[in-house]
Amino acid sequence: MRKQPQQRRSREMVERIVAAGRAVLAEEGYDACSTNRIATRAGVSPGSVYQYFPDKAAIVAAVIEGWSDETAERVAASLADRVGEPGGIGMVRATVEALLSALEADPELLRVVSEELPLAQHKERRTALERRVRELTATWLAVRPGASTATDPAVSAWVLVLALENLAVRWVLDSPPVPRERLVEELVALVTGYLSVSRPR
Template identity: 45%
Template sequence: MVERILDAGQQVLITHGYDGASTNRIAETAGISPGSLYQYFPNKDAIAGAVIDRYSDQLAAQVAANVTERLTQPAPDYVRESIAALLDALDVHPEFLRAVMEQTPRLGGAGKLLAFEQRIGELTLAYLTINNKQVREDAPLHTASWMLVRMVEHLCVRYILDRPPIPRERFLDEITLMSLNYLRPWATPPHDCFA
């Protein structure tokens, strides 16, 4: 019954967004009475929070498995295919993603997203450590993995939500180039350019 309610909650969030969601709509979509729904969840926020938690867990598992499979690939392939996997995982229902991004902090689900970022950051750090000859010498690997994960995550989310007139393959090329250039040795370090 809980899974049925969560499936209905996700469908209502996709169709109506958070503001248009209600326990009555969720109960109707689940094919149950509001009274039955209240036996499992006290309100809309509890349902939305559980839906977001489930989504975060699925997203983390899917992306982490994909990234883990690529740890031995050359950097251009690893970066591009890892970003493509993240895009695929995020781009299922843009309106649901919007609800997740807007409501997660308010519903207290930020811990799940932080855990996701941390897991992907650990995998990125492992890749950078294994392939440290491909990374500029002055790049602290913990800093580099933190920066890369947040940059890629933010740009992928914005790409899906904003739907800019950039073809997906072009977006992947550009964000891969940004990521790789961040890691490459510089001919002139940035602090020397302004001296």
């Protein structure tokens, strides 16, 4: 449990420490990340770090919380902007693009989160991110029953969100010989084929 800052100076100090933690985590990995290295990166004493964070795990949790919120906001905003649109393929393409852009924004941190962090440390945030996007997807499917063959929007949303997330993450981290534009087309085809969303003639 970390101390919640009340004063502006304290909030700025916490933001500085979290930003330093994010940089150290992305550049050096989870095992090499330490409160001393974070303090050095932030230009503060270790004592200043411990005023707000009891340990490395608390700083990492704050970093993951911020990163998860950023990622979810970018994808959810794309979905929310298009929930009322009559067509399907435009919304699908925009969401795929938003997901890829969000994951590409910080591939080093994505690698640490996906491959190095103990699952217990980020499972709750990851689940919250996926749930937010799933709910918007399910809403979009529910308000246009004729746009797809999905009989249970919640189930279809779960399948789609996990499939897209995992494919997008592996593309960013593995750098396969698949151009981004081709990946977008393949993911759009995957989603529209699964949902049987009519493509414009």
